[in-house]
Every structure is written in structure tokens, then in C-alpha cells.
Amino acid sequence: MKRRTWLHQGCAHCLALAGLTQLRPAWAQAGGSAASAPASAPPVADGYALPPRFDRPDLASDEGGLWAMMDREERRLRRSPFRMREPGLEDYLTDLACRLGGNHCPDIRVYAVRAPFFNASMAPNGMMQVWSGLMLRVDNEAQLAAVIGHEIGHYLQRHTLERLRDIRARSAFGQFLGLFGVVGLIGSIANMAGALAFSRDHEREADRIGVDLMRRTGHDPREAATVWGNLLAELQATPGADPTQESILFATHPPSAERRDTLDALSIGASGEKGEAAWRTRIAPLRRELLADEIKRGRPYETVALTTRLLSREPGDAELLYCRGEAYRRRGVDGDAALALADLQAASASPQAPPMAHRALATLHRDAGDKAAARTAFERYLAAAPDAPDAAMIRQNLEELR
Incomplete structure (x- = not known):
């Protein structure tokens, strides 16, 4: 062979x-940095002996x-x-x-x-x-x-x-x-x-x-x-x-x-x-996309648990706050509307706010009957993402809210 x-x-x-x-x-x-790199350790004496290829x-x-x-x-x-x-x-x-x-x-x-x-x-x-x-x-x-x-x-x-x-x-x-x-x-x-x-x-x-x-x-x-x-x-x-x-x-x-x-x-x-710093550097360009996929997965209880754990390490992170807030909004059990509002407002107020945070906040306000707040959030979404695929629909929503 x-x-x-x-x-x-x-x-x-x-x-x-x-x-x-x-x-x-x-x-x-x-x-x-070199200081953060793990030094190669020799095989331990009683460790596993790798088989031949x-x-x-x-x-x-x-x-x-x-x-x-x-x-x-x-x-x-x-x-x-x-x-x-x-x-x-x-x-x-x-x-x-x-x-x-x-x-x-x-x-x-x-x-x-x-x-x-x-x-x-x-x-x-x-x-x-x-x-x-x-x-x-x-x-x-x-x-x-x-x-x-x-x-x-x-x-x-x-x-x-x-x-x-x-x-x-x-x-x-x-x-x-x-x-x-x-x-x-x-x-x-x-x-x-x-x-x-x-x-x-x-x-x-x-x-x-x-x-x-x-x-x-x-x-x-x-x-x-x-x-x-x-x-x-x-x-x-x-x-x-x-x-x-x-x-x-x-x-x-x-x-x-x-x-x-x-x-x-x-x-x-x-x-x-x-190796926390090395991994964060590697995953950073992908994280917004991965969090969007997590929301689409449709398992809000798990998403809330995940993002709560991640926020304990990165408090105030706008992308994580948006993801958790959107999970609360979609889950919709007792008390979730208030939790979603708090997270989405905090995410939207951040200079690093993802555009979708404004859209989710606008939807939450519209569903609650607060048309003025919904209009403001929708306008901020369009300002942040003027070429978004749903921009035409959002403009129609704005007309209806007026």
C-alpha cells in the first residue's frame, strides 16, 4: 500500500x-505577541504515543x-x-x-x-x-x-x-x-x-x-x-x-x-x-456575520445564554448587545420586551453599533405603538446602511408611520 x-x-x-x-x-x-505564545512542550513521559501515519x-x-x-x-x-x-x-x-x-x-x-x-x-x-x-x-x-x-x-x-x-x-x-x-x-x-x-x-x-x-x-x-x-x-x-x-x-x-x-x-x-488575544484577532473580521447566522438559527434561548456569557467577558460590546436584544425580541416571553429594549438601545447608542441594531429597535418601537421612536430608529438605520437590500421597504414603512 x-x-x-x-x-x-x-x-x-x-x-x-x-x-x-x-x-x-x-x-x-x-x-x-511572542510573550503570549505557548512554548512547545516536550511529550510527557507517560503521555500518549502517537501511532505512525x-x-x-x-x-x-x-x-x-x-x-x-x-x-x-x-x-x-x-x-x-x-x-x-x-x-x-x-x-x-x-x-x-x-x-x-x-x-x-x-x-x-x-x-x-x-x-x-x-x-x-x-x-x-x-x-x-x-x-x-x-x-x-x-x-x-x-x-x-x-x-x-x-x-x-x-x-x-x-x-x-x-x-x-x-x-x-x-x-x-x-x-x-x-x-x-x-x-x-x-x-x-x-x-x-x-x-x-x-x-x-x-x-x-x-x-x-x-x-x-x-x-x-x-x-x-x-x-x-x-x-x-x-x-x-x-x-x-x-x-x-x-x-x-x-x-x-x-x-x-x-x-x-x-x-x-x-x-x-x-x-x-x-x-x-x-491564546485569547490571538483567537480574538483571528475571529474579529467574521464575528458580525457569525452573530447574524446565530440569530437566524432560530433558537433564542440558546442565543440569550451564549451572548450573556460572551458579554460577561466583553461588557458593552455593541454587536453582542444587538444579538441578545434581537433574541429577546424574537423569543417574546414575559419580560422579554423590556430586556430587548434595554439591549437594543444600548447597542444603538454605541459608535460601533451594527446597522441592524437600529432596525431591530425601530421594529420594537413600532410594535409597541411608539411611532415617533420607530421613525427615528428607521432613519438611523437608513443613514447607516443606505444601500441595504430592504431599504425600499424601510422607506415605505417610514411613509406609513408619518
Whole structure:
């Protein structure tokens, strides 16, 4: 069987492994200072020993056929309109995955996917995708490394290959492929939960490996427990919610009572860098777009929980205030109108106010019967976004309000 020796574009670590170039840390690429960069840590003595790179299986074999299916999905993903093409983003993600994956770097291809749900996955052929909902929710690079490292752990232990073999003859197989190819972008998560879930033993292995990979790259392993806890709290914000029915990630990675305790135990006595400044610099150009997608997702309880947590770190941020205010407005339970008004007024008063904050505030005033306030807010929206797609409709609204 032939070894896969090709190197993908933008992977400085792949070139370094081949002895062709000097590494430039992602921290420097993302605008972080040298002082904030995590120093590369040597493998811990009792840590996980990375296996050798995987040979590409013969196409005629059972495994080769599964790889061929993943290759086909990857070709579709490359051309997909869901793929994010922000300059440097996939290079940044690839660099992080390569540091975590070590000698497996040449076999890892990372794709950024515009999908407003918390998810990352890695196929047996080395294709990884990171969804925009995950990027919106992590607070720093260490949390991102925790999720990517966990998925690499599944890859290194060939868990996903086992799952593919196990369900190949089942009706859920097409949905499983959708996880990798965005064919079933949202899909029926409830139908996938039982058929596609990794076992608890697989989860424990992936957690242990992910934490160990974080130690080696100098990331703070304690952030692994934080990111999973944040997601679970967000999903539980909706009354009566079941995370395995609400999250595509938890459909295949079931949450358990022991999960956070296990991650906490694995990181006892550990330390490292979080890389918060580097991650904020990287995600800043995309955040307004990602927050707009979050609103359109139509899960206001989760959006309120998410933005409240983010505002605790960035109080007064106009984009976050607008997003939470709009979620309150759309949710519309008792007391939400007053909460929406407070957030939208604060967002609109900011010099960094997104134009949509004025539009949402105008709609809130109009629904409350305050025509004068609605007119003022609509006029501010048109002044901020005169070429908005709905500008003609807003001008008609202004005429009616007069």
C-alpha cells in the first residue's frame, strides 16, 4: 500500500516535518505577541504515543472503499458554498491541527464551514471540518485546541472508521456522511443520536488523548472542561431541552455526568497558555456575520445564554448587545420586551453599533405603538446602511408611520 506523502497548501508544520522550513507559530500569524505564545512542550513521559501515519488502504479493500466515500465527500466540500474562504482562516486552523497532530500533519486537511452549530469532525481519510458555530463559541485558542484535539484523538484511534464499518448497512449511513459533507447540514439530529454516537470508552480515549496533545502544544488543558461545560449550559437553557436532540455534536458525542469531572481530573496540576488575544484577532473580521447566522438559527434561548456569557467577558460590546436584544425580541416571553429594549438601545447608542441594531429597535418601537421612536430608529438605520437590500421597504414603512 502506498504511503500518502503529499503536503497540503498553507501547512507550515508539514514543511517543517519534512525539514524544509522554519516554523512560524500561529500566534505570530494571528497578531499575538511572542510573550503570549505557548512554548512547545516536550511529550510527557507517560503521555500518549502517537501511532505512525496511516497508509492509504487499497481501494479494493473494505477500508479503501470507505476512504473513497470520504474522498468523494471532501471533493464536494471543497466546492461547497458553505465553505468559508476568509483569507488566512483555514491556514490558521490547519496550523493548530498540525501542531496537535504532530507527525500526522501531512495527512490533515482542515475546512472551515459556515454552519451556525457547535461542531467539528474528522473523517478516517484525514478530512477535518470546523463549523462556524464552534468558532463563535470558543473564547480562546486553547478551547479550540481542546475540541480539535479531541477529534484528532478519535482519528488516531480510528474510532470513526469503526463507526463507519458498524453502520455501513444501516439507513443512518447517509446521514453519517452528511456530517462530513454538509449534505445533511442540520438533518434529523434525533435520528442520528443512537446510531452514530461514539461509545463511552471511545469518548474517554479521545478526551485523554486531546488533553495530552494540548499539554504538548503548550495550551492550557483546563480549558477542555470549560468549553464542554459552556456548551452544555447553553443547550440546557431551553426549557425541557435534551442536548442529544439539540446539538449535532452531542448527537455523536453524548454528554454524560462524568464528562466534565473526567476532563477536570485529566488537567489537574496542568497549566499553559489560553491564546485569547490571538483567537480574538483571528475571529474579529467574521464575528458580525457569525452573530447574524446565530440569530437566524432560530433558537433564542440558546442565543440569550451564549451572548450573556460572551458579554460577561466583553461588557458593552455593541454587536453582542444587538444579538441578545434581537433574541429577546424574537423569543417574546414575559419580560422579554423590556430586556430587548434595554439591549437594543444600548447597542444603538454605541459608535460601533451594527446597522441592524437600529432596525431591530425601530421594529420594537413600532410594535409597541411608539411611532415617533420607530421613525427615528428607521432613519438611523437608513443613514447607516443606505444601500441595504430592504431599504425600499424601510422607506415605505417610514411613509406609513408619518
